[in-house]
Amino acid sequence: MNPATDAVREFTPRARTALDNPAVRNNFRKAMDGLMDKRQAAFADWDLEALRELGAAVRLRALSRLPELLVQLEHNLQARGIQVHWAETGEQACQIVHDICQRRNARSVIKGKSMVSEEMDLNAFLARSGIEALESDLGEYIIQLAGEAPSHIIMPAIHKNTDEISELMHQQTGTRRSHDVDYLTASARSQLREKFMRADVGLSGVNFAIAATGTLCLVENEGNGRLTTTVPDCHIAVTGIEKVVENLEDIAPLLALLTRSATGQHITTYVNMISAPRQPDEKDGPEEVHLVLVDSGRSAIYQDRELLDTLRCIRCGACMNHCPVYTRIGGHAYGTTYPGPIGKILMPHLLGLESAHILPTASTLCGACEEVCPVKIPIPQLLQRLRTEAMDGDPQRPAHMDGHGSKRNWREMLLWHGWTLFNSRPWAYRLGTALAARFRRWTPARLGTWTRYRSAPRPAPQSLQQQLRQCRHKES
Amino acid sequence: MSDIIKHYPPKPQKVYFYATCLVDVFYPDTGLAGIRLLEREGVEVVFPQGQSCCGQPAYTSGLNEQARTVAVTQLDLFPEDWPIVMPSGSCAGMLRKHYPRLFAGTPHEMQAEKVAARTWELTDFLLHVCRIRLQDQGEPVRVAIHTSCSGRREAGIAEVGPALLRQLADVELVEQARPAECCGFGGTFAVRHPEISAAMVADKAAALVDSGADQFVSTDCGCLMNIDGFADKQQLPVRGQHIVNFLWQRSKGGVA
Amino acid sequence: MTAREAILQRLYQGREQQGGLDVPVSNFAVLERPHWNHADKRQRFEQAMRSVHTEIHSVSRDNWCTVLQQLATEKGLHNLWVSPDTCHGKELTQHWQLTQTPLLQHCPPLAEWKDELFNQVNAALTGCRGAIAETGSLILWPTTAEPRVISLVPPVHFVLLDGNQLYSTLHQAMHQQGWADTGMPTNALLISGPSKTADIEQTLAYGVHGPKELIVLVLE
Numbered sequence: 001m002n003p004a005t006d007a008v009r010e011f012t013p014r015a016r017t018a019l020d021n022p023a024v025r026n027n028f029r030k031a032m033d034g035l036m037d038k039r040q041a042a043f044a045d046w047d048l049e050a051l052r053e054l055g056a057a058v059r060l061r062a063l064s065r066l067p068e069l070l071v072q073l074e075h076n077l078q079a080r081g082i083q084v085h086w087a088e089t090g091e092q093a094c095q096i097v098h099d100i101c102q103r104r105n106a107r108s109v110i111k112g113k114s115m116v117s118e119e120m121d122l123n124a125f126l127a128r129s130g131i132e133a134l135e136s137d138l139g140e141y142i143i144q145l146a147g148e149a150p151s152h153i154i155m156p157a158i159h160k161n162t163d164e165i166s167e168l169m170h171q172q173t174g175t176r177r178s179h180d181v182d183y184l185t186a187s188a189r190s191q192l193r194e195k196f197m198r199a200d201v202g203l204s205g206v207n208f209a210i211a212a213t214g215t216l217c218l219v220e221n222e223g224n225g226r227l228t229t230t231v232p233d234c235h236i237a238v239t240g241i242e243k244v245v246e247n248l249e250d251i252a253p254l255l256a257l258l259t260r261s262a263t264g265q266h267i268t269t270y271v272n273m274i275s276a277p278r279q280p281d282e283k284d285g286p287e288e289v290h291l292v293l294v295d296s297g298r299s300a301i302y303q304d305r306e307l308l309d310t311l312r313c314i315r316c317g318a319c320m321n322h323c324p325v326y327t328r329i330g331g332h333a334y335g336t337t338y339p340g341p342i343g344k345i346l347m348p349h350l351l352g353l354e355s356a357h358i359l360p361t362a363s364t365l366c367g368a369c370e371e372v373c374p375v376k377i378p379i380p381q382l383l384q385r386l387r388t389e390a391m392d393g394d395p396q397r398p399a400h401m402d403g404h405g406s407k408r409n410w411r412e413m414l415l416w417h418g419w420t421l422f423n424s425r426p427w428a429y430r431l432g433t434a435l436a437a438r439f440r441r442w443t444p445a446r447l448g449t450w451t452r453y454r455s456a457p458r459p460a461p462q463s464l465q466q467q468l469r470q471c472r473h474k475e476s
Numbered sequence: 477m478s479d480i481i482k483h484y485p486p487k488p489q490k491v492y493f494y495a496t497c498l499v500d501v502f503y504p505d506t507g508l509a510g511i512r513l514l515e516r517e518g519v520e521v522v523f524p525q526g527q528s529c530c531g532q533p534a535y536t537s538g539l540n541e542q543a544r545t546v547a548v549t550q551l552d553l554f555p556e557d558w559p560i561v562m563p564s565g566s567c568a569g570m571l572r573k574h575y576p577r578l579f580a581g582t583p584h585e586m587q588a589e590k591v592a593a594r595t596w597e598l599t600d601f602l603l604h605v606c607r608i609r610l611q612d613q614g615e616p617v618r619v620a621i622h623t624s625c626s627g628r629r630e631a632g633i634a635e636v637g638p639a640l641l642r643q644l645a646d647v648e649l650v651e652q653a654r655p656a657e658c659c660g661f662g663g664t665f666a667v668r669h670p671e672i673s674a675a676m677v678a679d680k681a682a683a684l685v686d687s688g689a690d691q692f693v694s695t696d697c698g699c700l701m702n703i704d705g706f707a708d709k710q711q712l713p714v715r716g717q718h719i720v721n722f723l724w725q726r727s728k729g730g731v732a
Numbered sequence: 733m734t735a736r737e738a739i740l741q742r743l744y745q746g747r748e749q750q751g752g753l754d755v756p757v758s759n760f761a762v763l764e765r766p767h768w769n770h771a772d773k774r775q776r777f778e779q780a781m782r783s784v785h786t787e788i789h790s791v792s793r794d795n796w797c798t799v800l801q802q803l804a805t806e807k808g809l810h811n812l813w814v815s816p817d818t819c820h821g822k823e824l825t826q827h828w829q830l831t832q833t834p835l836l837q838h839c840p841p842l843a844e845w846k847d848e849l850f851n852q853v854n855a856a857l858t859g860c861r862g863a864i865a866e867t868g869s870l871i872l873w874p875t876t877a878e879p880r881v882i883s884l885v886p887p888v889h890f891v892l893l894d895g896n897q898l899y900s901t902l903h904q905a906m907h908q909q910g911w912a913d914t915g916m917p918t919n920a921l922l923i924s925g926p927s928k929t930a931d932i933e934q935t936l937a938y939g940v941h942g943p944k945e946l947i948v949l950v951l952e
Contacts, residue, residue: 012669019675027933034934050762057758064753067743086736138940139931155931162933185929185937192941197850213916223884223927223942230880230919231842241739248912252763252903263930266780267867269942271922279918283879284842295739302746305753324658328675362669364662364676365536366625381577387538394540396582407538416534416542423497423528423546433501449670453677454705457502464495464504468523 004121005355007335008347011362014333024159024330031158035321038264039372046256054253056376059312062245066302069211069244070293076214080276082289090120093294097122097203097236100290101131104234106200112220112228113137114205115153115315116238116294119337119350122203133203136192136224138185145172151331153338154262154317159330192224202228202286206239207314208254209291212247215275216291219259219268226272235274235286241293242311254314257374261316297350304400306385310345312375319369319379325362334359341369345382353390353403360386433463480632484604485559485594490520491601492553492560496567497529498697506697509724510563510598517606524553532570535578536663544578551575551587559605560595563720565627565695568597573630597631598720599695603640610727612644620652620689621719622659622680622703624696637695637719644726652687654679661702677706684714693719765866765900773865773898780868784925785938787947790895796949797827800857800890803947804833809888811836813856817877820859820892842881849881855888860923862897863948864905869924870948871905873917880919889943891923895950 018024043051062069074084087093093116101109109126111117111133123133123144135144139156143149145168150156157165162179169175175187204225208217216237218225229235245251259265278285302308320326320340331339336347336359344363348356365380373379388394392405399405422428436459443458445451462470491514495507511521530550535543554560562568572595579588602608621637628634634656641649660666660676680703684692694700694716704716733741747753768776778788791799804812813836815821821837828835836853838845858878861871870891874880883889899905902922906912911920927942938944 015669016671019671031934047762050759053756054758054760054762057756060753061755061758064747064755067740067747070740070743086734086739088735088738092735136941137931138929142931155934157931158934160933162935165932181932181935181937182939184932185940189940193850196941197846213912215916215920221927222929222940224940226880226884226921227941230884231846241743248916249760249903249906250758252901252906253760255902256763267869267922267924269784269923269925269927271869271924273916273920274918275916275920276918281876282918283839283876284881285879285918293739295735295742299739299742299746302743303749304746305750308746308750308753324660324676325669325672328672361665362672364625364658364660364665364673366658366662367629368625368656368658371629384536384538387536388540389538391538393538393542396540416537416539419529419534420542420545423531424549426526426528426549429526429528436501449667450705451709452670453674453709454702455708457701457705459501460504462504464500464507465523465525465527467504467508469525 004336005351008351008356008359010335011333011358014335015329015362018329018333023161025328027159027161028327028330031155032321032327035263039261039318039321042260042264042266051253051257052374052376055257055374056312058245058250058253059314059375062250063242063308063311065246066241066244069246070241073209073211073214073244076211077291080214082214082277082291085290085292086295087292088295090294090296093238093292093296094120094122094125096292097238098126098129098131100234100236101126101201102129104200106234107131108195108199109133109201109203110195110199110228110232111135111140112202112204112218112225113140114203114238115337116205116240117203118150119296120238120294122238134195134199136196136228137220138188138222141188141192142168145169149332151339152317152320153315153342159332196224196227196231199232201234201236202232203236203238204228206237206243206291207258208251209239209244210248210251211244213275215248215273217251218272218274219255219270220272221269223270226270229272229274230285233286234288234290236290236292238292238294241295241298258314258316261318261372261374300402301349307349307382309377310349310382312377313342313346314375315342316374318372318374322368322372324364324366324368341379345377345379345386348386349401353386353401354406355403357390357403357407360390430465433459434466437461437463437466482632487605487607488519488559490522490556490558492558493521493523494527494553494560494562494567494595495523496562496564496697498701499563500527502701503697503718506563506718506720510561510720513602513608513720513724514561514606517602517608519606522558527553530567530570531578532567533663535570535574540578544582547575547578548584551584551591554591557594559601560591561598561601562595563598563718564697565597565624565631565633566698568595569626569630571595597627597633597695599636599640599723600631600633603636608640610640610643610723612646612726613728614644614646614726616646616648618648618650618688618690619722620650620684620687620692622655622684622692622694622699622716624694624699625658627695628656633695637693640719640723641693647726650687650689652683652689654683659699659703661698663698666702677702681706681710681712681714685712689714692716693722695719760903763901763903768865768900770898773900774895777863777865777868777898780866781925781948784868784928786868786925787945789947789949790952791949792952796892796951797824799949800824801828801830803890804830804855807888809833810854811852813837813853813882813886815839815858815877818859820857821877824857839877839879842879849885853886855890856882856886857890857892858883859892861909862899862905863893864899864902864922866901867924869902869922871909872921872923874919874921883921883923884942887939887944888947889945890947890949893948893950895952
């Protein structure tokens with residue numbers, strides 16, 4: 001079986017484990033509170049609603065012209081010497097990266113941060129051919145030392161506190177145990193310096209790909225992204241096909257939204273815009289630059305007007321920062337590349353509903369995510385839609401997602417047929433509520449999982465309707 | 477700030493009262509208090525018989541067909557052009573926001589949109605349409621309010637409860653930590669993901685206890701059942717009731 | 733069918749299937765800060781830069797070389813790289829008097845001096861194409877004379893900024909400098925402080941992989 005689909009099936013036990021782990025609970029509560037406060041402060045002097053409207057408009061405009069913009073992007077990149085590759089699946093994308101490395105006899109790849117490369121499981125693929133892929137983003141570096149997956153799309157090591165990181169670095173790299181974050185950071189800097197110098201290939205993600213100018217736009221704070229895309233002789237950028245935007249000016253509102261939504265920063269330390277490989281008169285920069293456009297389920301999402309809103313996402317992480325479920329179970333419980341609300345609406349497409357149908361149900365539809373999404377993705381509506389797809393719940397709007405109907409089962413449907421009967425026939429409702437009132441003392445004290453934590457709700461001696469009917473009889 | 481735009485009607489002569497199934501079966505006194513508050517404002521309250529559930533549990537479970545089967549019977553209960561008032565942010569949100577979606581492309585589309593457009597959450601209606609002014613008859617008390625997520629984000633009533641509570645001279649409104657965070661009810665979520673739900677309600681209850689409130693009020697019976705049920709079982713010092721009960725008691729000077 | 737053809741075909745088909753996608757109007761007015769005068773812009777620029785540990789010094793055309801030498805002495809720099817091919821580089825070379833901080837001026841292709849650059853160059857001076865007040869950002873387009881690595885690898889980076897080239901916002905800078913019309917260079921950068929991270933328990937630490945210090949000399 002596919003390890004990715006296996007992982008998500010273990011959601012419930014993993015969530016349970018996380019809930020019982022005080023370190024996870026504390027680390028995430030503290031981290032999310034901080035990120036929420038920072039975001040709010042960063043937008044203080046903005047007309048946030050107007051800015052989000054603009055962000056949504058920019059993304060929808062790009063999505064409305066997606067095929068044309070991808071062609072235009074390719075044309076403009078190629079005109080300046082950047083090579084463009086297309087991959088239908090993550091596996092194909094891995095093969096393309098691998099083949100470029102092989103052709104160049106590359107043994108080591110230094111990586112800037114790329115969630116798509118996690119989605120593709122690129123590091124493992126390259127390792128099988130003896131090509132070392134080393135993460136250079138500090139958070140990714142830390143979890144690579146730990147052999148773990150990221151637990152948040154912006155801050156991959158957010159689940160670890162300083163003690164844990166200090167211990168990890170001590171065990172894996174020989175630094176001394178220390179609470180001094182400057183010391184730990186300086187140690188990571190010197191450990192990675194040599195790697196930047198010697199790596200054969202630099203691999204990065206892309207935050208925005210600008211079609212009109214043929215430009216790859218990357219944001220970062222540490223400088224590892226610039227090093228990755230400048231020092232090695234070959235730079236490979238990977239991106240999902242949905243990351244393209246139409247015009248250069250479109251990134252102005254998206255950058256304003258992205259950095260503030262993600263970490264409460266007005267801007268990241270570096271905004272890095274790449275439009276060509278090293279030119280003949282230039283002294284540095286890679287001689288080869290490649291862009292790999294990865295589909296991997298995105299064109300399937302694009303078939304449906306409602307579902308394609310999922311593709312607006314600019315990967316800021318604000319949704320998970322504000323999610324009461326994510327805050328309590330942490331990122332690893334999901335078992336998916338993308339956790340939190342965006343994970344719940346995206347992963348069912350990437351993994352199929354049959355494996356991932358539990359994810360859209362793990363939400364109270366509270367709407368905190370939708371409220372903060374910089375591009376106004378209607379997340380609760382999409383969760384609802386995915387639930388309908390999983391249940392084949394609307395014959396008037398036939399479901400078409402891979403694995404639709406896989407959650408529908410006769411036991412649950414029996415309950416719902418009863419519920420429907422009860423509520424659509426006044427005689428049944430009247431009878432049922434009268435019986436519930438009459439036999440209220442027989443309400444079981446144990447009602448499954450509800451009463452594990454709460455007392456059982458008990459029907460009132462007379463329902464409201466009974467009381468009102470009596471009043472009317474008294475009056476007349 | 478809510479970006480929900482609402483066009484309140486002028487104060488009508490008559491309204492429909494749509495109680496919700498939870499109020500009908502578990503909290504009828506909330507329904508009675510609500511009706512009395514409206515009548516005291518000079519509004520005639522019509523209670524259509526045959527009301528049951530708005531259909532939300534099936535809808536949020538992804539079963540639009542079952543939700544429509546139930547909801548379609550409810551649409552016919554409100555033939556006149558009077559406002560439909562509901563003592564629940566969640567159910568009001570279901571009608572206002574989701575009925576049009578549920579019935580889009582069906583023969584009932586127009587009817588559903590009309591019903592949606594005249595549905596109001598009760599406290600919102602009392603404050604903005606009846607322009608209620610409450611006189612406090614009770615003893616000094618500290619109260620915290622929990623507004624449901626759908627009340628907050630679908631019905632846009634986050635500022636209504638506090639405004640009404642502040643009208644009461646001897647009520648001190650205190651705010652719990654993370655007031656906008658979900659209590660973990662989420663309808664079927666509490667049953668499908670019980671441990672996550674329990675963690676959320678435990679935190680919510682702890683926040684209410686730590687707020688210094690003597691009691692709490694809620695805009696929604698679902699949240700109430702969840703938080704108060706937890707507080708009861710865990711024997712916590714802060715218990716709750718529906719805000720409508722509280723407002724009626726305080727302004728009437730007695731038990732409803 | 734190639735992957736490219738398959739993907740594009742699915743996207744074209746998808747658009748037919750969608751049944752229409754209403755695109756709202758993109759109103760960029762929300763980005764504008766029309767009420768900021770030069771003093772406002774200057775103040776915001778300094779505040780934004782200082783909040784992330786950038787050093788800022790006001791200098792004049794007459795004294796900037798002196799100020800830079802003072803800073804180099806204070807910081808105990810072992811050397812300072814400048815380009816021999818820029819106006820400011822030439823000017824600095826003429827004025828430079830510090831024997832304990834020799835100027836480095838060679839700029840071969842990266843492959844020829846990678847070890848020296850990474851391990852020995854202490855500091856570098858570059859110019860820039862202006863700055864953005866709202867976010868405290870320098871606009872840097874690396875050139876043959878001042879390549880990409882020189883503002884990235886040495887732990888100390890000095891930037892000479894013309895104080896009159898201060899834009900309110902990125903959007904304004906893009907338009908007034910005509911980026912989309914003139915075409916984008918190989919590499920264009922916005923630099924908004926020394927490198928940093930908050931990946932260790934959200935605690936801010938400076939000097940990760942990029943420069944540890946950023947010093948801006950603002951020419952009035």
